[in-house]
Amino acid sequence: MKTLLMHPDRPFDAQFPLPWGEPQLTQDLELNTLLDAMADGDRFVYEVSRAALFSGFQNDVSTILYRQEVISDCLANPDQIRALYTLTVEATDNTKRMWWDLSSQYPDSVLFGAISLLEFLRNSLRKLRQLAEGAGDQFRSRAFLALFAMLRNELGDEYLATIDQYLNDMKFRNGTLLTAELGENNEGTNYTLARPPKREPNWFRRILTKASPGYTFRLDPRDEGGARIVGSIRQRGICRVAITLAQSAGHVLNFFKALKTELAFYIGSLNLHQKLSGKQEPACLPVPAPSTERKHRFTGLYDVCLALHLERRVVGNDANVKEKSAVVITGANQGGKSSFLRSIGLAQLMMQSGMFVGAESFEAELCPALFAHYKREEDATMKSGKLDEELARMSDIADHILPNSILLLNESFAATNEREGSEIATQIVGAMLEKRVKVFFVTHLYEFAHRFFTTRSDDGLFLRAERLPDGTRTFKLVEREPLETSYGEDLYREIFSDHQHSLLQTTDGSINPSRDRLGISGRSASNLSREHLGSDQSVAEAPTSENYPSHRGKEFAKIIETR
Amino acid sequence: MAFRSILFKETNEAAKTSEEEPAFFGDLNLDQFVSKITSDFQEYDLATFYYSQLPDLDSILYRQEVVRDLENQSVLASIKSFAGQMRLMRQRLEQGKKAFYKYAIQKGFLTAVDIYCSAVERLALDICARALESTGMRAFRGYLANYVSSPHFRGLVNEISNLKTSLAKIQYCLLLRGDAVTVRIPEDESDYSIAVEDTFEKFRREPDQRYRVTVREIDPVNHIQAQVLEGIAKFDPGTFDALDAFCSSRVDFIDSTISRFDREIQFYLAFLNYVGKLRGAGLKFTLPTLSTTSKEVNAQETFDLVLAGKLLDEKAAVVCNDFSLSGAERILVVSGPNHGGKTTFARTFGQLHYLAVLGLPVPGRNVQLFKFDQLFTHFEREEDISSLRGKLQDDLLRIHEILLHATSQSIVIMNEIFSSTTLQDAIFLGKKVVDQLSTLDVLCVCVTFLDELASFDEKTVSFVSTVDPINPAVRTFKLERKSADGLAYALAIAEKHRVTYDLLMERIKG
Structure with a gap:
């Protein structure tokens, strides 16, 4: 009896080893926020959902579509799905204490434990069949149709009655019947609990073939030794059946556990969907494409984790990356760049696990692996310099990255000055593209962005955080060529202006919940002023984009060629 | 030929087996050996077979x-x-x-x-x-x-x-x-557990969990x-x-x-069982050639089989030695630094000869031995307070006893005699004893600190325990046939400490 809700051909492995880079990805994409929302307090749902998210890289398009069918059924019939899950939880959680008897070393206790366990599980099986019978025509997915059909067929009345019969027999109301042979000392051996022959239905023939009455002796009531010996013989006789029953109970229990595992991810999806729809945020089933294609196209794509934290709706983005393999995002600080990068990563993970994504529409190719390389806080131990640390992480990624992977770079290589950072970025991104890695790069490295724009615009899509002429941010990304300044000046002005009051509150992280919990912009005041200084310098030293010398582009081309 | 015994060619020999351990067993560590090899063979009561040559x-x-x-x-x-x-x-x-x-x-x-x-x-x-x-x-x-x-x-x-x-x-x-x-x-009963197993088979997804149940042990009778x-x-x-x-x-x-x-x-x-273990470690055993007439003896790569067993248990290396006597040579005089393997060498000589007359293989290769009539050992003993005799006196009494009973067909093994008296006394007494052994023409091993005995006459042969020339503090447990001049060892130590004449001449300025 296989429960195939996750894969059409095999059970889901919740113990799937998490891929390399899982901790970084969890941190950078705020996956704990996502998983907490899915779990809604159920640790098991949390674990299974995590396994499902991270094993998604292994899924092909057909598996994803298979799960999308299940998701649709779940969204259409949430009560039935939750009832099913609750039943598996009862069956597995309530039986935990019964395992105590099974860990005993005495056959009697094992038998007793196995019988109580099976009596409980038999009731669960009966309820399971009732649920299967109650599931009407409203289910459409191949997975659920097969599951309910299987439950109706395998758990018929006759079958359940057989289990009742066993449980009744094992109470030995008519004594214990054993078969035996003679051993080394002519003592009894190979004691086996016997199942009496089926009764001859014809009473007349039953009398004719009646077994010999046998030779009977009775124990003297004072013969304690004799009673112990008979007890021991009985124990030997029931030994094997006790173990077999315990193992069988284990198998039934494992069936419920497996069913619980297969359902848990969908329960997580239901939970998340309820939360998002409560916030009037859209969710859609994405359209996956094979990993060799280049297909990112979406409308209203938003950061699900940010949405879970905010009361108000978050801003969604539209883009059509088409066949391009790099997306370079520049623009104002706190203009939604990091959030956008996260929305790309989250949508990818959610789509590949078979779930809906936080967007009005979403279409993308699958990737065999997803990596995030985010700027990190200064290393408190001072063991390695910051750029050193960043490049070491990049080296680790390079050990694991594959063609068609997606790489999310968030303000990488900014630990050094812009020229050096740009050079490093140019080389690294260039190599990644050669290796057919898709790159999403949020950057303030104007020199890099500009070089890339002038030399490889065919490969790149350039998005910019929108800033209205009056300086307000829409948190929307628009397709624009990279701008030189990130408007740190704005911040500077805001911080040191009349509005100083309100912004200082946010920068110390005590008021704005999105900052504090998400850590997207939980930067210290000193960091902000550093950025401000940086942009100040670039205004003073670097030429504006309009009069930027064109030979820069040639330089970029030269670097690519010489490598 | 009618078969009677696998140990004795003539069955009346069996009657002559001794119930008592021979006197030299302790000195040669053969007592330990016999109890070790027979420990897994208790029920056969084998020890007495090893007591009788x-x-x-x-x-x-x-x-x-x-x-x-x-x-x-x-x-x-x-x-x-x-x-x-x-x-x-x-x-x-x-x-x-x-x-x-x-x-x-x-x-x-x-x-x-x-x-x-x-x-x-x-x-x-x-x-x-x-x-x-x-x-x-x-x-x-x-x-x-x-x-x-x-x-x-x-x-x-x-x-x-x-x-x-x-x-x-x-x-x-x-x-x-x-x-x-x-x-x-x-009648037609079936195994109930098979029915149960079949019924629940459909739920099986993984191997059965293993249960370990115990049933009270009862006497099956x-x-x-x-x-x-x-x-x-x-x-x-x-x-x-x-x-x-x-x-x-x-x-x-x-x-x-x-x-x-x-x-x-x-x-x-029992014996071959032990031999097998030592052979497994690369040590050699062979059946010796025995003679009742020639006292030319020879053995290569031989060793103390009791010590070898212990060393193997401790995973330590076993050092093998050679010896040979030819022509008129009868007395092996063993000298050299302490803990250099001298006593072990003396025991080895005794063990080889005794195993040979039991008809068993012996440690080593190319082994030729003398079929002796009696084997005597004289090893240093703890002072016996109850005997009221001094140690020197005790030594002399025991040696006297040996010389009284030994024949020209006997073997005598003496270990550190006269160590309890003055050097002058020891030299005097030692020479006397060796003289008598020489006259008796008996095969003998004599472990001594007295260099003088090593070149006593044409019957004595000098064996010296050696040291590692690079680090003289390390014993090799190798014995070599060479003249006994205590200097070689002393010089090596002196060189190590740079206090030889030449070195001191160089070191001391002016």
Whole structure:
């Protein structure tokens, strides 16, 4: 009896080893926020959902579509799905204490434990069949149709009655019947609990073939030794059946556990969907494409984790990356760049696990692996310099990255000055593209962005955080060529202006919940002023984009060629 | 030739075996050796076989031939397996005798006889296929072949086979209900656990969990079983009557010659068992050539077999040594630094000669030895307060005793004599003793700190324990035939500390 809700051909492995880079990805994409929302307090749902998210890289398009069918059924019939899950939880959680008897070393206790366990599980099986019978025509997915059909067929009345019969027999109301042979000392051996022959239905023939009455002796009531010996013989006789029953109970229990595992991810999806729809945020089933294609196209794509934290709706983005393999995002600080990068990563993970994504529409190719390389806080131990640390992480990624992977770079290589950072970025991104890695790069490295724009615009899509002429941010990304300044000046002005009051509150992280919990912009005041200084310098030293010398582009081309 | 014993060519030799450990056993560590190699062979009471040296070369050759046959691994394996079965047979017989109930006594007896018959048949089959060279083993093979084909033995085998078949066929049902136990013939009962397993098979996704249950151990022989057997006997009286008849008619089923062989062959097995372990570590053993006339002795790569066993247990290396005496040479004088292997060397010499006259292989290769009449040892003893004699006096009394009994055919091993007196005394007494040994023309090893004895006359040969030339503090445990000048060792130490003449001349300025 296989429960195939996750894969059409095999059970889901919740113990799937998490891929390399899982901790970084969890941190950078705020996956704990996502998983907490899915779990809604159920640790098991949390674990299974995590396994499902991270094993998604292994899924092909057909598996994803298979799960999308299940998701649709779940969204259409949430009560039935939750009832099913609750039943598996009862069956597995309530039986935990019964395992105590099974860990005993005495056959009697094992038998007793196995019988109580099976009596409980038999009731669960009966309820399971009732649920299967109650599931009407409203289910459409191949997975659920097969599951309910299987439950109706395998758990018929006759079958359940057989289990009742066993449980009744094992109470030995008519004594214990054993078969035996003679051993080394002519003592009894190979004691086996016997199942009496089926009764001859014809009473007349039953009398004719009646077994010999046998030779009977009775124990003297004072013969304690004799009673112990008979007890021991009985124990030997029931030994094997006790173990077999315990193992069988284990198998039934494992069936419920497996069913619980297969359902848990969908329960997580239901939970998340309820939360998002409560916030009037859209969710859609994405359209996956094979990993060799280049297909990112979406409308209203938003950061699900940010949405879970905010009361108000978050801003969604539209883009059509088409066949391009790099997306370079520049623009104002706190203009939604990091959030956008996260929305790309989250949508990818959610789509590949078979779930809906936080967007009005979403279409993308699958990737065999997803990596995030985010700027990190200064290393408190001072063991390695910051750029050193960043490049070491990049080296680790390079050990694991594959063609068609997606790489999310968030303000990488900014630990050094812009020229050096740009050079490093140019080389690294260039190599990644050669290796057919898709790159999403949020950057303030104007020199890099500009070089890339002038030399490889065919490969790149350039998005910019929108800033209205009056300086307000829409948190929307628009397709624009990279701008030189990130408007740190704005911040500077805001911080040191009349509005100083309100912004200082946010920068110390005590008021704005999105900052504090998400850590997207939980930067210290000193960091902000550093950025401000940086942009100040670039205004003073670097030429504006309009009069930027064109030979820069040639330089970029030269670097690519010489490598 | 009629076969009697695998140890003694003439059976009357067996009568002469000594019950007492020889006097030198302790000095040569042979006491430890015998108790070690016989520890796994207690039931055979083998020790006395190791206490008695054989009277002549013929008797020694008889055993050496058997050893050569046993060096054939397939022969050895057959004998070992036979011995194991005989051991098992005796255990079953003992268990059966202890049982209180008739059914268990009878089954125990039947099993024991069965094991015996199979063991004998198996051995007869095994060794008739092997190429045997020794007089002893060939005679035994002949005896065994006759025995196995005798009508008496064939009858025994048939009877057992019939009884076993009938007993094995018996199956019965037990119904346990309250205080009632019912025994009856089975009908069509099936194994309940198989039904359970089949029913739940559909849920199986992974291998069964393993359970470890224990059932209270009870003596399988008890009054309940006896009553159950009574019930079974009522359904099948024929089988149980036949078992009764078998047990009363076959009491003395063990052949005395086979029983004797089973014990005596262990003398070789116990020794070869130990040899096998040392050989596994690359050490050599060989059957020595013995002479009653020539006192030229020789051995290469030999070692103290007791020490070697201990060193192997500690995973330490065993150092081998060579020795040889030719022409008029009779006395090995061993000197050199302490803890350099001198005493070990003396023991080795004694062990080799004694093992040789037991007809056993000895440590080393190319071994030629002298067939001695008596072996004497004089090792340093703890002072015996109760004897009221001084240690020197004690030494002299013991040496006197040895010289009184030793003949020109004897071997004398002396270890650190006269260490309890002044150097001058020691030299004087030592020379006196060596002079007498030399006159007696006895084979001798003399471990001493007295260099003077090493070049006493043409009969003495000097052996010196050596040190590592690079680091003189390290003993090599190698003994070399060279003149005894204590200086070589002293110089090496001096060089190490840069205090030789030349070095001091260089070091001291001016």
